[in-house]
Amino acid sequence: MSHVVVTAVGTDRPGIVAGVTRVFVDMGCNLEDSSMTILGGQFAMMLVVDAPEGVDAAALEAALAGPAADLDLLVAVRPAEAAGADNGPLDDNRPLDDNPPLDDTAPLDDTASWTVSVYGADHPGIVHGIAELLSAERINICDLGTRVIGDPARPVYAMVMGVSLPRGADPDALAVRLGEVAARLGVDASLHNSDADIL
Structure with missing residues (x-):
């Protein structure tokens, strides 16, 4: 097994996580750590x-070319050990004015913020299974974090997703469907209205 770093950027839309992680499932890859967010309408x-x-x-990047084209994503893949190898040290003493301002002018959608939390034995397909359900329900993933925790002999996969439920969505019905998918994946999942969860 080898570790690979995948980065992807594109205009925010439902289905990005499901599309990318489908490739991981098909190729037998396990998603270990992740960070996903939206800035200025870009995911x-x-x-x-x-x-x-x-x-x-190279093989993983080639496999991701299809979803990248379908979802209009800019995707880069590299071996984990090479990530940052050619970069110089960060200048932590640079003036604050050198940092570009965040774009906080993007309009807010008519949605409600909810949190999906997932915990269970680590195995490939967890992120994709949950993301596929959310994509089918037209629910947008706004933020996502994952960690592998616990005893290395029996690792536990922890995932927290920030999601936006569109107007008219039924949280109770979604929670039921989420539980059904989680049961098939062999994990525990919950949905609740919350400001933030921290892994």
Whole structure:
């Protein structure tokens, strides 16, 4: 197994996470760590993937080309050990004015913010299974974080998603469907209205 870093950026829309993680499932890759967020209407994700023997960065990038084109994403894949190897040290003493301002002018959608929390034995397909359900329900993933925690011999996968429920969505019905998908994946999942969850 080898670790690969995947980054993707594109205009925010439902289905991005499901589309990207479908490739991981098909290629036998396990998504270990991730960070995903929306800034100025752009969805950005950085993922650390454990790829099986025979699947390298080039093969994974080639497999992601289809979803990248369909979803209008800019995708880059590289071996984890190479990430940042050629970058110089960060200048932590630079003036604050050198940092570009965040775009806080993007309009807010008519949605409600909810949190999906998932915990269970680590195995490939967890993120994709949950993301696929949300995509089918036209629910947007705004933020996502994952961690592998616990004993290395029995790792536990923890995931917290910030999602936006559109007007008319039924949280109770979604929670039921979420529980059904979680049961098939062998994990525990919950949905609640909350400002934030921290892994």
